Amino acid sequence: MIYPASFEEKIGFVTLREQLQERCLCPIGKEEVDAMSFLVDYDSMMKRLTETSEMMVILSEEADQWPVNYYIDVRHWLGRIRVEGTFPTENELFDLQRSLQTIDEIIRFFRARQDRETRYHHLKELVNIEHFPAILKELDRLLTINGVLKDNASTELARIRHELFQVQNSISRKLTTILRQAQDEGFVDKEASPTMRDGRLVIPVSPAFKRKVRGIVHDESATGKTIFIEPAEVVEANNRIRELQSEERREKIRILTVFANFIRPQLVALQTAYQILGIFDFLRAKALLALHQQAIVPHVEAACIVEWHLAVHPLLSEMLQKQHRQIVPLDMKLDEKQRIILISGPNAGGKSVCLKTVGLLQYMLQCGLPVPVHESSRFGFFNHLFLDIGDEQSIEDDLSTYSSHLKHMNYFLRKGDGQTLVLIDELGAGTEPQIGGAIAEAVLHRLVKNGVLGVVTTHYTNLKQFADTTEGLVNGAMLFDRQHLQPLYQLQIGFPGSSFALEISHKIGLPEDVIQEAKGKAGTATVDLERYVQAILRDKRYWENKRQKIHQQEKRLEELVARHEVAQDELKAQRKDFIAKAKQEATQLLSDTNAMIENTIRRIKESAADKEITREARKELESFRQKVVTEEAGRAPVVNKSHSKSVTQHKKPSVAKEKPLQIGDWVRLTGHASSGEIIDVQGDNITIAFGNLKSTVKKDRLERISKSQVKEWTKSSLNAGTTADETMRQRKLNFRPDIDVRGMRGEEALIAVQYFVDDALMLGIERIRILHGTGNGILRQLIRQYLSTIHGVKHFADEHVQFGGAGITVVEL
Structure with a gap:
């Protein structure tokens, strides 16, 4: 049940119906919109x-x-x-x-x-x-x-249309002949052509020559300077056309009837x-x-609850968007423990909008329409929606504003139950405050007792106090910015709101003596109560913001700890892998070494210590040792620069001592990642090819590297080059070849142009435009003096006059 009958008009649902009908494509859809109901x-x-x-x-x-x-x-x-x-x-x-x-x-x-x-x-x-x-x-x-x-479509229709076509062609030919003959004799104008009058083909003739053309006069022009004659030669043919057209019409009716x-x-x-x-x-x-x-179908339960997050009044949001303003979303919760929210706060602070938002969204949902809320919201289901908002005084019914409110309250108290959502704006308003406040308190108490859920707005202090001490009732406040004296349109649950009447009076410019007199008449207790309420709201907002910041920091800290733990686990796993791999390689190396030593001893024993065989065996053993040392040097991991340096300092002397650097070896400069191939050795001076670049370096500044390391570094360099190319490509795609420096000071404009030209040269842009305006020409002169000093600038000149002329400098690079 919906109450009152004007419910849709009061909450703005009529506008939503209109918006739906505008999006319909046919009358049937619009009828469905009209039939849509709660x-x-x-x-x-x-x-x-x-x-x-x-x-x-x-x-x-x-x-x-x-x-x-x-x-x-x-x-x-x-x-x-x-x-x-x-x-x-x-x-x-x-x-x-x-x-x-x-x-x-x-x-x-x-x-x-x-x-x-x-x-x-x-x-x-x-x-x-x-x-x-x-x-x-x-x-x-x-x-x-x-x-x-x-x-x-039928055989008869085909016959009729075929004959009709032949007769029309015959008439057209005859008329053309008659018309040409009349034109030759000067009876008809040279530009004249056959036309249609009363469904019959005729020719236009001057009235002076109407006796010269035999036939029937059907019409004359508005000026009387032309008459339209049907030549006698085509009268019968035109009659036949009329007959055929009637036959065609009858045949079409027959086809449509079938x-x-x-x-x-x-x-x-x-x-x-x-x-x-x-x-x-x-x-x-x-x-x-x-x-x-941006509405959704939220989670809906077959129970009387309201748990909305970031709810938005769709009509208000649309209006504010047109004004380039943002709407403040609403959070609302009604359940068994928090049945009725009593909202107080300043006038024009959003209390009524909050009330209408609740009514509109619940009504939309139960009409089958998605609602603009956050997906975490929960909607309930109500059998009744009751609304009391606005002035409904009636001269015919002898009802004052307050009487109409009492009429609504009477209905709410008799019909309201646990399946009802009640929305009351300015409860108790419209009569003497003390009695009105008392009646409002009694009504509120009975509504809670009846189990209804609802939202009520008020300015009465006694209702705020009543809500603070009554189970099922909870205070809510529309927040107000005291510093700028403007409403924030945010609903804060748990505390009553202040009307900020004195502050608003100051802002409007009410005389100070009047305000002070009002304070005296209101009494110290009332003024202090308002001040305490405002202080509580201010402190609550402060701690709410503080709590939100702490929550954000805790969340970030949790993310950092989680990332640290993941990284630590990865490092532990890598360490285990490295140790296992090192043990495996060490075991294999020890096994190979022992086998080599045993083989060498066996050969020496078998040859009875023959000098030549012993020398050859020792040479093979030495070669094996050199191979092991070289491979170990190449496998040594480089963790950071200092570690790499220490590894080089420990390894390099033994490598250099064991095996001198020679042509074909790959080396790198100590402390650098650049690698190259040795192409010449002259004592301590070694010539290295770094790509296409050759350089001679002292031997003690080099360290040997393995070919596997060379491949790895080459691959990394290529990847880095690819990344750089992609970055450059993106910059070139996003580069705008125009810059506007109008309104800048000379030095500021010159710096902007310098950066702009440098970017264009680096990205390979061929043509750019600098918009400096005409003015007195100082900015234009400064920019062109700078351009004349740049080697990458090929030419610069004024833009074409149609596109800006001297106000724009076009630069070719």
Whole structure:
């Protein structure tokens, strides 16, 4: 139940209906918008919401696949042809053909998506209707692409039109001959041509020569300077055309009547199909509006609760967007423990907007419309929505403002229960404050006792105190910025709000003596209470901000700790892998070494210590040792520069001592990553090729590296080069070849131009434009003096006069 009857007007839902109708494509969809109402059946509401949600998915992901043409309402003439002997017009037949094709396309859309059975489940249930292939086939046979009956729609129609065409050609030829002869004799103007009057072909003749052309006068021009004569030679032919046209009209009626008889048995099914077409039009309008409002279908429970996060009044949000302002979202919670929120605060602080937002969003949801809230919100389901807002005094009913409020309160107290959401603006207002406040307190107490949920706004201090001590009631405050004396439009639950009447009086400019007198009349207790409330709100907001910052820091700290733990685990795993691999390599090296030593000893023993064999065995052993040392030097990991340096200092002397550097070895400079190949050795002077660059370096500044390291560094360099190229490419794509320095000081403009030209040269831009304006020419002169000193500047000159002239310098680089 909705109360009062003007509920939709008061919360602004009428505007939403208008916005929905604007998005409908046909009258059937608009009828569905008009029929939309507050649903008190939970399953029906959820079905409407789910259908809209599925349509939102279609419009978000497959909008180009959804048919949007020819949503045409043909129900009026479908109802008309129920009577035997009636028939549609050609235009009506054309509307039927196009709209049935749209219905067929909708059916095919869902049949082509059988793999998404669960995704569009509820919408697929709607299209469980016929798609009339036989009717479409017959319409294709009868109509051209322009919606006209085809010549071959029947044999008789084809004969009539063929004869009609021949007679018209015959008349045209005769008229042309007569007209040319009359032109040659000077009876008719040279530019004249046959025309049509009363459905008959005639020629225009000057009145002075009307006796010269035999025939029937059918008309004359408005000026009387031209008369239109039907020559006697074509009168019979024109008569025949009239006869044939009548025959054609009768045959078309016969064809249309036959078609009406053909579809008459399916009229009920057709009416149902068009009703479904209207429902899809309605669903599309709802989905479009929801996407425009950034609305969602939230979590809904079959219980009386309100737990909203970042709720937005859609109409207010749209209005503020046009003014380039941001709306302040609303958080609201109503449940068994917190049944009624009593909102207080300054005038124009957002209390009524908060009230309307609650009413509008709950009403939207139970009408099957998505709502603009955060996805974490929870919505409940109510059987009754009661609203008391605005002035409803009535002269006819002898009701004052306060009397109308009492009338509403009486209704709320009699009808309100645990399934009711009550919204009351300025409870108790409109009468003497002391009595009005007392009545309001009693009403509020009874509403809580009846178990209703609701939002109530007030300025009465006794109600704030009552809410603070009554279970089920909770205070709420609309926050106010005391420093700038302006409302913040934020709802704070848990504390009463202040009216800030004195502060607003100061801002408006009320005389100070009047304000001081008002303070004295209000009494110290009242002023102090207001001050305490404001102090509590200020402190609460301060600690709320503090708590939020601490929460953010804790969250960041948790992220850092988690990242640290992950990194530590990775390092431990790498350490284990390194140790295991080192042990494996050491074991293998020890095994190979022992085998080599044993083999050498065996050979020496077997040769009875032959000098030549012993020398050769020792040489092989030495070569093996050199190989082991070299491989170990190449495998030594470089953790950082200092560690790399210490490793080099320990390894290099032994390598150099064991095996001198020679041509073909790969080396790098100590402490550097650059590597090169030795191409010449002259004592301590070693020549190295670093790519295309050759350099001679002292031997003690070099360290040998393995080929595997060379490959790894080369790959890294290539990757770095690729990254740099990509960065350069992105910079070039994002570079704008124009700069505007108008309004800058000379030095500031010159610095901006310097950076701009440097970037253009680095990115290889060939042409840039500098907009400096004309003015007195100082900026232009400074910039051009600078450009003349740059070697990369090929040429500069004024822009073409059509594009700015001397106010723009065009630079070729």
